Amino acid sequence: MRKLTVALGERSYPILIGEGVLDSADAIAAAVNTPRVAIVTNDVVAPLYLDRLTATLARAGIAYDSVVLPDGEAHKNWQTLNTIFDALLAGHFDRSTTLVALGGGVVGDMAGFAAATYQRGIPFIQIPTTLLSQVDSSVGGKTAINHPLGKNMIGAFHQPQLVLADTAVLNTLPDRELKAGLAEVIKYGLIRDPAFFDWLESHIDKLLGRDPLALAEAIERSCANKSQIVSEDETERGVRALLNLGHTFGHAIEAGMGFGVWLHGEAVGAGMVMAATLSQRQGWLSMQQYERTVALIARAGLPVLGPRLGAARYLELMAHDKKVEAGRLRLVLLRDIGDAEIFSDVPTADIAAAIDACCESA
Amino acid sequence: MRKLTVALGERSYPILIGEGVLDSADAIAAAVNTPRVAIVTNDVVAPLYLDRLTATLARAGIAYDSVVLPDGEAHKNWQTLNTIFDALLAGHFDRSTTLVALGGGVVGDMAGFAAATYQRGIPFIQIPTTLLSQVDSSVGGKTAINHPLGKNMIGAFHQPQLVLADTAVLNTLPDRELKAGLAEVIKYGLIRDPAFFDWLESHIDKLLGRDPLALAEAIERSCANKSQIVSEDETERGVRALLNLGHTFGHAIEAGMGFGVWLHGEAVGAGMVMAATLSQRQGWLSMQQYERTVALIARAGLPVLGPRLGAARYLELMAHDKKVEAGRLRLVLLRDIGDAEIFSDVPTADIAAAIDACCESA
CATH class of the missing domain: 1.20.1090.10 (Dehydroquinate synthase-like - alpha domain)
Incomplete structure (x- = not known):
């Protein structure tokens, strides 16, 4: 396992890279300072890796719930983002909640923007499952949704608490x-x-x-x-x-x-x-x-x-x-x-x- | 004219308070570092004060455009927020744009949230026109819209460049x-x-x-x-x-x-x-x-x-x-x-x- 720290003063955070980092309950327990987490994922990634993530959370002793979005860039819009807010509010998630993005760039961008704006900002963790999101969205804190007149036009800068880049999940990547x-x-x-x-x-x-x-x-x-x-x-x-x-x-x-x-x-x-x-x-x-x-x-x-x-x-x-x-x-x-x-x-x-x-x- | 500085390090900004500060082209010119501004106001305030603001901007040599929202808390939602984004994108407003909120708390909250998230954040100026917004929304950088399940549930912290609190505009306040x-x-x-x-x-x-x-x-x-x-x-x-x-x-x-x-x-x-x-x-x-x-x-x-x-x-x-x-x-x-x-x-x-x-x- 390799560890890299993104140095951003009090917003600094670690990226863990390697086979099987998705199973590291210790890393997740260290990064989550809230009693609950809400996982945001999509309908392609959920059948592959959601159970492994929830098993890790269970070992870390953290309560969780999950929101499954439809897959694809076409859904990176306000309507889909709102399904995250609906689920968080209906589930009485307060500011003591960490969002966990499990998926590619679209999931990461949307979950990150939801975390940036839900109750004016809650912590989040990125678990990118594509090579693109592991090398790109992992670093930088850019989050966004698309607008009919332009890509990534509505968004925010919001740094994660932790990034887990598991090389093993790339085996199922097309x-x-x-x-x-x-x-x-x-x-x-x-x-x-x-x-x-x-x-x-x-x-x-x-x-x-x-x-x-x-x-x-x-x-x-x-x-x-x-x-x-x-x-x-x-x-x-x-x-x-x-x-x-x-x-x-x-x-x-x-x-x-x-x-x-x-x-x-x-x-x-x-x-x-x-x-x-x-x-x-x-x-x-x-x-x-x-x-x-x-x-x-x-x-x-x-x-x-x-x-x-x-x-x-x-x-x-x-x-x-x-x-x-x-x-x-x-x-x-x-x-x-x-x-x-x-x-x-x-x-x-x-x-x-x-x-x-x-x-x-x- | 009274001047107060909100001390937030590099996000510090002045609040100017007094009769007629809405006319101070110098203050606006000093705070706007972009070639264009987009004014966000509502259909009650626009007939009263929009011309005065645009006259001030013209004296300051700043190009402007405006978006007029329907008045009222009932409109503090995503649909209305999106009319701001639509206007900004249709008008080819890029990141070199300052948003100016001219109105009460609802306008300030929505324009502020639009500024916090348009292209991941652009500068903004608050010109609150109600006593409530002059004493409350002027300071703190809280911006938000409502969600059907809760007030101010979606938002961001985003500090303005300048606040103008003109006591004379309170004469038309109910x-x-x-x-x-x-x-x-x-x-x-x-x-x-x-x-x-x-x-x-x-x-x-x-x-x-x-x-x-x-x-x-x-x-x-x-x-x-x-x-x-x-x-x-x-x-x-x-x-x-x-x-x-x-x-x-x-x-x-x-x-x-x-x-x-x-x-x-x-x-x-x-x-x-x-x-x-x-x-x-x-x-x-x-x-x-x-x-x-x-x-x-x-x-x-x-x-x-x-x-x-x-x-x-x-x-x-x-x-x-x-x-x-x-x-x-x-x-x-x-x-x-x-x-x-x-x-x-x-x-x-x-x-x-x-x-x-x-x-x-x-």
């Missing part, structure tokens, strides 16, 4: 979701950790084969990178924006295709290729490093071309992104593998040309 | 609402400021006559008291609970009658009499101080008796209150005028008897 998770893993190499990028080049096959030690290493290094960034910039005023490499393009893909058609990680994969292409064309990323970037994304089984929505439609969708500041599109681009920077003055025509070059043929 | 605001003013005297209670006894008629200097003094001393409490306990873990004097009883009255039938301040007035009665019967508050308490609440034109819902119904509704911790009802009671304390071991039969003694006859 291949497509495993690959989608690797997009965010590769991102950490690209934006700030060239040695990790090298390691990924030599371990990508083990990761695709779900080798538990390789997975634990990738999760730990991803979380460590994100943790360092978040510690410097908890509420995303500065350096944290680097985490959006590929995401502004990616959000346009997700929104343009309809949320849920492309997985988030798939859209980020194609989005990172767009960012790398633009970086190379602007003369910032060398052709060799550009080719390594695209090759690793391809080897991870991720799409390297976006859907052909047309550059104009991409730009329109990108203008709605949260990363827009005072009307200017801010893009994370690469100077080198492991060296990213934010640019807000790239000519629109150049952005459009890079998008066109990175889309599927008609 | 008498009933002015009196309701005085309930919270009296509360500050009761829980921690005996000198302010004395001052209120000698100035209550001037306050009811809307004397601007008396109002400014009452607002400033109320905000100063609340500010000291909130600085000690920003997220309501300890001493801040004293602010709930009369509120647990009062919430039961509001919920039991249907929200909006009794004004919040009216329910708090009757609730403070219940708390004082219980305090006197437990032998903590002297009969003389008890009588002074009831007399001042009565002179302020507030109800001193609650509706006859039956003690059992009161207790049931009180059990739903957020102030319940781990299943125990925590009540703020008085040792003396200016000296309140939290009790969680008062026998239920004694609470019930005090409620029965303080309800209207059948």
